[in-house]
Structures are given as C-alpha cells and as structure tokens.
Amino acid sequence: MTAPSSIVVLTGAGVSAESGVDTFRDKGGIWSKADYREVATPEGFARNPAKVHEFYNLRRRRLVGIRPNAAHFALARLEAAFGGAFLLVTQNVDSLHEAAGSRKLIHMHGRHDSALCMHCGQRSPWTGDMSLETPCPVCEATGGVRPDVVWFGEMPYRMDEIYRALRACDLFVSIGTSGTVYPAAQSVRDAQAAGARTVELNLEPSEKADAFDEAFHGPATEIVPAFVGRLLSP
Numbered sequence: 001m002t003a004p005s006s007i008v009v010l011t012g013a014g015v016s017a018e019s020g021v022d023t024f025r026d027k028g029g030i031w032s033k034a035d036y037r038e039v040a041t042p043e044g045f046a047r048n049p050a051k052v053h054e055f056y057n058l059r060r061r062r063l064v065g066i067r068p069n070a071a072h073f074a075l076a077r078l079e080a081a082f083g084g085a086f087l088l089v090t091q092n093v094d095s096l097h098e099a100a101g102s103r104k105l106i107h108m109h110g111r112h113d114s115a116l117c118m119h120c121g122q123r124s125p126w127t128g129d130m131s132l133e134t135p136c137p138v139c140e141a142t143g144g145v146r147p148d149v150v151w152f153g154e155m156p157y158r159m160d161e162i163y164r165a166l167r168a169c170d171l172f173v174s175i176g177t178s179g180t181v182y183p184a185a186q187s188v189r190d191a192q193a194a195g196a197r198t199v200e201l202n203l204e205p206s207e208k209a210d211a212f213d214e215a216f217h218g219p220a221t222e223i224v225p226a227f228v229g230r231l232l233s234p
C-alpha cells in the first residue's frame with residue numbers, strides 16, 4: 001500500500017460512545033427513546049419548541065464533564081503527525097475532538113455548545129439551557145434562539161468544503177457511524193469515485209459495510225489507536 005497524501009476521516013456517535021455519550025441507533029440509543037420527528041426537525045420545533053429545548057437541554061447537560069477517549073486522542077495525533085492534507089469531519093455535536101486537540105475539524109451537524117438566533121442569524125457560544133424566553137446575546141430578541149445543530153430536513157454545514165476534501169483525498173476512514181444518515185453516508189462513495197482507499201472502523205459492520213475496501217471491527221478506543229499507529233509507522 002502506498003502512503004496516503006490526503007486523508008478525510010468521518011466520525012459518528014460510536015467514536016464518543018466509550019466517553020459515555022449515547023449513540024442514536026444502538027440498543028437503548030437516543031432514537032429508541034425519542035421520536036426524531038418531534039425533537040429533531042424544523043417542523044417539530046415549530047409545533048412544540050419547549051419540548052425540543054427540553055430534549056437538547058438534557059443532552060447538553062449530559063455532556064458536562066465528559067472526556068475524550070483514546071480514539072479522539074489518536075485522531076488528534078494523526079492530524080499533528082501527518083504531513084499531507086487532513087480533514088476530520090464529525091457528525092457529532094459534542095466537543096470531544098477539540099478537547100483531544102483536533103483542529104482541522106468540521107462539525108457537519110453543528111454543536112451543542114453553540115446557539116443560533118433565527119432572528120439575526122448569529123451564533124453564540126453556549127453552555128446553559130435554552131428556552132423560548134432566552135434572549136439572543138447578539139440582537140437581544142427572545143423566541144429565536146435554537147440549538148446550533150442540524151435537524152432532519154436541513155442542510156449539514158460546510159458541505160462545499162467537505163465535498164472538496166472528499167474529491168481530493170486518497171484515504172477515507174469512517175469511524176463509529178451507522179452510515180444511515182445522508183449526505184454523510186454518501187461520503188464513502190464520493191471518496192471512492194475520487195479513487196481513494198476506503199476503510200471502516202466500527203464496532204460492527206455498518207449499513208455501508210459493503211462499500212468499503214477494508215474494515216476493522218471492535219471498540220473505537222482499541223481499533224482507532226491501532227489503525228493510526230499502523231498509518232504513522234508503516
């Protein structure tokens with residue numbers, strides 16, 4: 001195998017699972033307890049904003065005090081040590097990649113520590129709860145502050161940059177994602193069309209398992225550091 005010159009890594013909830021963050025579709029996952037149509041769509045927010053705020057307030061509170069795990073640290077190490085182009089794209093709304101030291105990072109589904117004002121369109125750093133009464137820190141209007149996360153039916157963030165990196169990469173690595181949510185799930189095909197080698201690192205074969213050239217199955221804290229180690233010392 002020739003050494004890669006441009007790497008794109010896509011992560012999902014599985015990379016944070018061993019830090020104590022719930023996944024979505026595993027047994028007991030978030031979507032087994034909540035109906036995504038009610039809490040993760042613009043229509044659900046329009047119907048019952050208080051319920052949506054409650055759902056995200058709870059999730060934001062559950063992230064307090066969590067720490068990055070060996071998989072997050074391994075990816076930060078890869079970014080620092082790799083000499084070529086590198087982009088980490090995460091579907092996760094936690095900040096564990098940053099906490100581990102990753103910098104070339106896109107949160108395509110937004111982040112929990114940010115608020116978006118639907119009145120003025122500005123983003124503000126956020127730590128506490130949100131409600132309909134919360135004033136926007138920028139325009140001070142109430143009723144417009146929402147979690148800065150991408151809901152079903154909305155366009156993920158910074159897709160132009162993501163497509164550009166996928167079209168230029170020669171190694172694509174998917175970690176801890178079920179491969180069920182588009183457009184993230186399409187990334188393996190986009191990378192393959194660009195001629196990249198594609199690798200899946202997941203607890204079990206994902207929905208998109210057949211699309212990958214290679215796969216390693218097991219807990220992210222074991223298989224990600226091992227994979228990064230092999231990549232950095234071939």
Ligand code: OAD
Binds near residue numbers: 014023150151180181
């Ligand atoms: P899912 O819950 O759909 O998938 C998590 C994947 O991680 C599964 O394939 C698990 O097998 C795997 N997994 C679980 N524990 C693991 C571990 N310790 N090590 C490695 N893999 C593990 O989560 P995502 O694919 O991230 O979007 O979900 C994608 C999107 O769907 C989310 O960003 C969210 C959700 O609805 C929005 O809310 C817009």
